[in-house]
Amino acid sequence: MNSPDDFPDGAPVGREGAAAPTIRRTSSAFGTPGLDSTVRRHDLNDVFIRHPEATFLMRAAGDEMRGAGIADGDVLLVDRALTAHPGHVIIAVVEGELRCRRLERPGGKRGAVHLVAADPAVAPIAVTEDAPLEVWGVVTTVIRSLV
Amino acid sequence: MYALVDGNNFYVSCERVFAPRLAGKAVVVLSSNDGACIARSNEAKDLGVKMAQPWFQVRHLEKTAGLIAVSANHELYGDMSARMMAVEARYAPRQEVYSIDESFLDFDGVRDDRVATGRAMRAAILKETGIPTSVGFGATKTLAKLANHIAKTADRLPGSYPAYLAQVCDFGRLSRPELDALFAATDVGAVWGVGRRTTEKLKAGGIHTVLDLLRADVTCLRRQFSVVLEKTLRELHGISCLALDDAPPTRQQILVSRSFGTPITDVDGILEAVSEFASRAAERLRQQGSVAGAIGVYFTTSPFRTNDRQHSVNVTVPLARPSGDTAVLMRAAETAVRSQFRAGFRYAKAGAILTGLQPAGREQGALDLFCGPDDAADAPPPPPDPRARLMTALDALNHRFGRDSVRLGSTAMASNGAEVAVWATKQERRSPRYTTRWDEMPVVRA
Numbered sequence: 001m002n003s004p005d006d007f008p009d010g011a012p013v014g015r016e017g018a019a020a021p022t023i024r025r026t027s028s029a030f031g032t033p034g035l036d037s038t039v040r041r042h043d044l045n046d047v048f049i050r051h052p053e054a055t056f057l058m059r060a061a062g063d064e065m066r067g068a069g070i071a072d073g074d075v076l077l078v079d080r081a082l083t084a085h086p087g088h089v090i091i092a093v094v095e096g097e098l099r100c101r102r103l104e105r106p107g108g109k110r111g112a113v114h115l116v117a118a119d120p121a122v123a124p125i126a127v128t129e130d131a132p133l134e135v136w137g138v139v140t141t142v143i144r145s146l147v
Numbered sequence: 148m149y150a151l152v153d154g155n156n157f158y159v160s161c162e163r164v165f166a167p168r169l170a171g172k173a174v175v176v177l178s179s180n181d182g183a184c185i186a187r188s189n190e191a192k193d194l195g196v197k198m199a200q201p202w203f204q205v206r207h208l209e210k211t212a213g214l215i216a217v218s219a220n221h222e223l224y225g226d227m228s229a230r231m232m233a234v235e236a237r238y239a240p241r242q243e244v245y246s247i248d249e250s251f252l253d254f255d256g257v258r259d260d261r262v263a264t265g266r267a268m269r270a271a272i273l274k275e276t277g278i279p280t281s282v283g284f285g286a287t288k289t290l291a292k293l294a295n296h297i298a299k300t301a302d303r304l305p306g307s308y309p310a311y312l313a314q315v316c317d318f319g320r321l322s323r324p325e326l327d328a329l330f331a332a333t334d335v336g337a338v339w340g341v342g343r344r345t346t347e348k349l350k351a352g353g354i355h356t357v358l359d360l361l362r363a364d365v366t367c368l369r370r371q372f373s374v375v376l377e378k379t380l381r382e383l384h385g386i387s388c389l390a391l392d393d394a395p396p397t398r399q400q401i402l403v404s405r406s407f408g409t410p411i412t413d414v415d416g417i418l419e420a421v422s423e424f425a426s427r428a429a430e431r432l433r434q435q436g437s438v439a440g441a442i443g444v445y446f447t448t449s450p451f452r453t454n455d456r457q458h459s460v461n462v463t464v465p466l467a468r469p470s471g472d473t474a475v476l477m478r479a480a481e482t483a484v485r486s487q488f489r490a491g492f493r494y495a496k497a498g499a500i501l502t503g504l505q506p507a508g509r510e511q512g513a514l515d516l517f518c519g520p521d522d523a524a525d526a527p528p529p530p531p532d533p534r535a536r537l538m539t540a541l542d543a544l545n546h547r548f549g550r551d552s553v554r555l556g557s558t559a560m561a562s563n564g565a566e567v568a569v570w571a572t573k574q575e576r577r578s579p580r581y582t583t584r585w586d587e588m589p590v591v592r593a
Binding site for chain 1: 165167168170230231233234274275276277459491581582588589590591592593
């Protein structure tokens with residue numbers, strides 16, 4: 001549920017590239033004119049990985065988050081540099097294991113925080129003093145290959 | 148003013164990032180061949196497991212005390228190190244990566260509150276990479292190391308030092324009497340560059356603590372000990388003798404790196420530099436009679452050239468078998484450079500780091516079937532190893548006629564990369580290479 005603004009257009013190349021003169025006529029002695037080295041093709045790393053040091057890939061196992069657009073076998077980009085807020089899909093540490101859940105605060109600002117699956121059949125996990133919230137990272141992107 | 152930033156129980160911490168169930172447990176990481184404990188969690192230290200202790204001596208603790216042992220996962224540690232170093236590099240204009248888990252930062256001219264900066268840096272590293280660190284500030288590298296030791300010890304053993312020095316310790320903020328009290332409470336063996344034998348000799352002469360050493364008679368020490376100790380003493384007095392990129396030899400890993408005067412943009416330039424570093428590191432490796440289990444290669448743009456697009460590579464290549472052979476190490480380094488190099492960047496610094504060191508002659512040849520055909524020539528079994536003799540001859544010639552009188556051509560090594568990227572040592576308990584192998588990424592229940 002990231003707004004498009006969550007990801008700055010990481011590819012200024014696309015904008016500048018169109019305007020920038022990419023072909024320079026040179027004397028034939030210098031061979032064929034090539035692409036200017038400052039022009040770069042779209043790079044998904046630049047677009048989707050805002051914090052390279054803090055971004056990790058994980059593979060989803062299970063269908064409890066299908067309602068949030070995450071299917072069994074999908075690859076998740078997880079950014080540890082982001083601070084988790086209610087509404088984020090996060091990776092949490094639950095009973096010593098990594099678990100993908102949505103962070104929710106159903107009772108509003110003063111209410112308790114829950115880890116909720118995107119499947120009503122799965123019980124939410126309440127965050128309590130005995131079982132404090134341990135956020136591993138925020139899921140920013142889902143990768144699913146269609147072929 | 149220097150800072151030394153150091154990952155706490157680094158290998159164990161890397162394992163814990165992806166296996167949270169290991170938190171709070173006694174964990175050790177075993178060397179290649181699962182022979183010895185090369186990293187210990189605090190809980191394992193509390194059980195009495197010693198550094199480099201052979202596994203068979205502590206194995207019973209698995210059943211009796213819940214000790215958990217994992218095999219070294221050098222690929223994972225190399226990548227986590229690269230991430231940690233990149234975060235640290237944001238906080239100071241100059242960084243020297245000193246080992247896989249330590250870097251010196253030069254804070255000269257930085258006017259911010261150092262303790263606050265240190266805490267912010269520590270928090271950022273922990274949040275972004277999951278690795279807990281300790282930070283020490285001192286006027287010299289030796290003092291920064293010592294401050295780091297105190298920061299770490301104060302955190303691990305409450306009561307050993309004042310609690311406010313835990314995690315981040317800045318000698319620059321302490322008064323002379325405060326410093327002397329710390330030094331009086333610190334064993335002389337904790338000083339960087341004072342090895343075990345020197346420690347024994349010092350203690351035999353009545354010098355037990357860092358304060359004793361500081362107050363010892365310099366001329367007397369000079370007669371008994373090497374010039375290295377004199378340098379150390381001057382550094383402890385706050386007179387800087389070691390610049391960045393200038394360090395006494397470390398035993399756990401060997402690093403050779405350099406900033407380039409002019410940025411390098413082409414793959415050949417990086418190859419040449421990294422090959423040179425690998426070759427020099429290999430020579431140091433053989434000097435201390437070791438072989439390496441992995442070679443790391445890094446090259447990076449300068450974060451301080453803010454107009455430059457940034458790219459940073461730090462990749463660790465495990466060797467099929469621990470090796471001290473320049474050709475093997477250069478070949479691995481070259482493969483790493485070729486696979487990671489991206490054109491269009493102005494690289495400002497590069498380095499090669501040898502890790503997983505162990506004494507030469509203890510390598511196991513048992514899994515040779517995993518190695519390429521051309522390894523048969525440079526591998527044991529026969530003790531009078533022709534490659535080892537070649538390396539000895541190479542070192543002798545270079546020693547006699549000057550560095551690089553004779554060297555291996557890096558291009559000649561490109562032909563076969565079969566040695567690298569094959570994990571063939573006995574690694575029964577190795578965790579997945581979570582961050583470097585597509586089919587080994589962490590699985591999360593969703």
